[in-house]
Amino acid sequence: MKRRAYIWITLLATLVLVPAGYAYVQWSKSGPGSGVYSRAWTPEPVHAYWDPDRFYQSVQTVQGEFKGEECLACHQAVTPGIVKDWRASRHASPGPGKEPVYCSSCHGTNHQALKMPTPKVCAQCHENRHAEFVDEKRFGFPSHALAMERAVDAKHFADKPKAEVASCLQCHSVATKCDSCHTRHRFTAAEARRPEACITCHSGPPHPDDDSYFASAHGKRYLAEGDRWDWSKTLTKGNYPAPSCAYCHMRDGKHQVADKTIWKFGLLEVNPNTSGNEVRRNAWVEVCSDCHEAQWSAERLRELDRERRTAWAKLDRAETVLKNLRSKDLLHPGAGERPPYPMDLMERLLPHARIGYYDGQASAFYNVSPIERDYFEMWYFANLGAYKSAAHGDAGSTSSWHAQMDRALESIEQRAQALEEQGEAEKNALGRRHDPGPAWLEGEYTTHNRDRN
């Protein structure tokens, strides 16, 4: 065939396939549900409150147009607590010459078409903060601004029982509403500056930010004296005796927390010495130097480099063990022996055990062989716990989490040895691999999920 023909074919294929792919994704997302599985999966009704732009529908029990003082007059009796909160807020007393921000300013006036305010609504006044928040998207995931989108687009979110992912989505709603951090209807910056504003979500595995902060020398001073600090002050050098989450991560209140991340949440192996990371490192040293010697700050960051290197040496070793088992077909239930994700055509055609983060299964490690689950927990719980503890200066937990990684590595080594021996024995005895049976392809739990999801 002539060379020109190839060019033409490639060009035509591109012209057809790219728009087709684009159209397919758009079509996938336009179903009644959420994300790229919106045609296969609809979130629970409570999700309407977490992604109001897409799902919220106002109650129809109260009719009429109300505004400002009229809303308050009635809700004073119906929900007095939130009215009190509002009255104490800057929305109620915005200063001389300014109009209060009433209920109706954000929720609308027609009681049968009330809105649940989303970031866009808040952006009407708080334009800069919203712009900073949205700007985070450019740093990729994990980030607040992409939290919801990336969640509902993940295969395992659509696969797991809805009632379980509902709890995930509650925190991931940080992308689609502002009251995750600024609790309604007081909305005071003073509240959002305190660590409690962050820890409703940033707690527990895989991100024990609360434990690690509160166990650090910083957190300890906060716990002992924080109630007497003046939280109306901005997050600026000299205003606080010890830092809160926001003091370091949201310098001067900037609503973008991703621009100083060197180690990417501890999720991935990174080279901490790239030129980009040197810029970020200097930004950190500058923050720490509000109170500490710059030399000390730099050494603490180097220490974190080393902690990460140790953690990754352990994870690498575990991953090597697993990949070796996979190559010998010794993982069971292995790929093809458990139900594929919904709409996962590729997995159906080419079953393939995915090991580690880049291989693609991420937090989906819930329907795999026990040794893979061990690795998942080692990576996602112990490793991330170690990172957060080391990063926040919680020495005790850094040790504990590393001990847990050692423990997991030991267990993985031992299980692997047993699987190798068992595989050998079975090959000798049966001339073939052991058949794990239908345990994971069907059964009450799997069937239950399928039926009700």
Added chain:
Amino acid sequence: MKRRAYIWITLLATLVLVPAGYAYVQWSKSGPGSGVYSRAWTPEPVHAYWDPDRFYQSVQTVQGEFKGEECLACHQAVTPGIVKDWRASRHASPGPGKEPVYCSSCHGTNHQALKMPTPKVCAQCHENRHAEFVDEKRFGFPSHALAMERAVDAKHFADKPKAEVASCLQCHSVATKCDSCHTRHRFTAAEARRPEACITCHSGPPHPDDDSYFASAHGKRYLAEGDRWDWSKTLTKGNYPAPSCAYCHMRDGKHQVADKTIWKFGLLEVNPNTSGNEVRRNAWVEVCSDCHEAQWSAERLRELDRERRTAWAKLDRAETVLKNLRSKDLLHPGAGERPPYPMDLMERLLPHARIGYYDGQASAFYNVSPIERDYFEMWYFANLGAYKSAAHGDAGSTSSWHAQMDRALESIEQRAQALEEQGEAEKNALGRRHDPGPAWLEGEYTTHNRDRN
């Protein structure tokens, strides 16, 4: 035989056996110890302070009759802290025209016959609160009012080392004294309204109420601002910016927390849609509606229904696996291979592995085969943790606990498969089941318990 003879035999048997049974229980309870094992088991001496009505004996070192100001005069020097607490209490300053409630009012005047006050003593003044408290008994266990009784009547309480159940009984003493929640001698309602009044007991597995509340949006506001709320206010709509434990569970201070329970603490599979539960559900929606949209509240409760359904699907599957193993005699140490509970005649005659809650072993799952223990922890720790987290709006932990349930289910499936294969192999090789040996029937730990309990 004539029909009349049957009637007479039945009637006579009833007339003999019912009183005999009643007398036997009374006799069992009338020993030197506590509960139906009172003749086989005496609690540790410290228990005198937890069930004072039954066991407390006053110290004999101080002689004489004292009252009112005389007690204070001396204890001002001996235990100044508690005297200060009392002086700051409403007992010391009950208002114009009222007599203070002195030490002697509750402890008595004869120093060699001092009493440790019990709920009945407090009821002399706080009659209504006490009546509410006692009323809880009608809802069965778990309830505060039955906490002590049901504990000391449980077989495993009498079987486990005393030093271990001592720690259980410390919290179960909530039934037999009031200072579990109202710390002596300040006794302020303001203290009891705060979550700390509850969490001394409601913490840790199997009821992480503290963690789940503090990690919720409610708890977060409490942590950040609670110290500045006015706790002298009653637990009524509009008085608090966010709820504490008591705000929702002890509405208006009502000392009865069992009348709104739909899911029974997460312990049992329930039908959440019975007419009775619809009444309770509406009561919950009413509570939540103090601040939230009723529609939102209803959806959150539906969400909890679904979380429970998922949890129970997992537990059902695990229980099925275990019952299958039991039917094949593959649990070891199985029934009959470990020491029966004390006085457990039935277990001696008819050894029978009990699986799950209704089968009767409950928290006694400490001397069983490892796979049964896995199930116990799945049910009692992970499942209850999931329930508490979901119920209190702690999204992160709901996910974690469900991940732990998945993990346990996986482990149970795998262990079961191994036991099946091993059983098969042994049957082929030996023509009979493997003998676990005397590991659990004797040995240092078991002997130690027997000797010292």
Added chain:
Amino acid sequence: MKRRAYIWITLLATLVLVPAGYAYVQWSKSGPGSGVYSRAWTPEPVHAYWDPDRFYQSVQTVQGEFKGEECLACHQAVTPGIVKDWRASRHASPGPGKEPVYCSSCHGTNHQALKMPTPKVCAQCHENRHAEFVDEKRFGFPSHALAMERAVDAKHFADKPKAEVASCLQCHSVATKCDSCHTRHRFTAAEARRPEACITCHSGPPHPDDDSYFASAHGKRYLAEGDRWDWSKTLTKGNYPAPSCAYCHMRDGKHQVADKTIWKFGLLEVNPNTSGNEVRRNAWVEVCSDCHEAQWSAERLRELDRERRTAWAKLDRAETVLKNLRSKDLLHPGAGERPPYPMDLMERLLPHARIGYYDGQASAFYNVSPIERDYFEMWYFANLGAYKSAAHGDAGSTSSWHAQMDRALESIEQRAQALEEQGEAEKNALGRRHDPGPAWLEGEYTTHNRDRN
């Protein structure tokens, strides 16, 4: 040989060997690193801040001699937070007629030779407190004053990856600087009296002092009201409604916490009834009697005796199982199958699996067979957790930790049975023990440690 010859030989040998041994230890300690491995192992650079006397070197970027107000003038702009702290401190306003304690009083005046203050620097003014602190050494380890020394002298500290032991040494630096408890530069006694001063280090396994205290009735009152107590008061009877860590353990502020220890941190089996322990017990009863009945206090301590006895019965049983396996060469990787500690000549010559605390491996249980690791966790995490919970009156966790010990014992029994059966089978089949292969002698993680440590 004549008797006199023996005497001369012994005398000469002693005269040579004792000084030789002494000289060897001195030589070992005089290397560039820290502790007896100072010639083989140098701590991470950040350690300079934790053992400043030995490692800290001042930054060279600022030149000149400064004192008093001059330091402040500049640091007001550079690090305003710590200057504010200092201005609010008693160092800044020591009272009429007294000279302030300026930056230069502790750090020196030459900016290129600044010191990081150590206990000796603080002792210039706080002589008595320092003497109490040093006095703790006579009670042996664990103690604050020996924390650093004993850490860097432990084999496993020199063996584990530096980045991991760095986190250990952060807390162990309590021996070599005072700001572990008195956070700079406010240095208020009021802060150090609060539990937060202790829990930066005393948290998490193996010493969940924070959890156990905060879950106790004492901790609960602290959490609910502590912010309103007057912390400027001394730690004396009647000054506080409930105790903090320091109230009981550092009576009247005494900087020595080891003289009342009966159960030695829960680490060792002790006889709680020695005459020495009776003296300590009475000292405890006296502390508790500040608020409680002496009889009650004595019973709580007896209860703790019993809790310990139960815990040790479990540990004894586990240790017996392990020693039996060791005697049959059934632990693998066993001694000789994993890399010995650096400079551990004896282990190289006479490989010997060390089981339990006295055998010598202590917290080094990270490179051993899984069943030994189970025992380590049972002893070091569950057992110590149980002790701390019981000692601090956290009933719920006492039960949980004991359940975890039971669980571990079960697992150890089962693993041991499997190892015995496997060993038997291998002996029958191969005529020899199974070879675990080089898994623990080399491999990525071990090699990684060796290369980079």
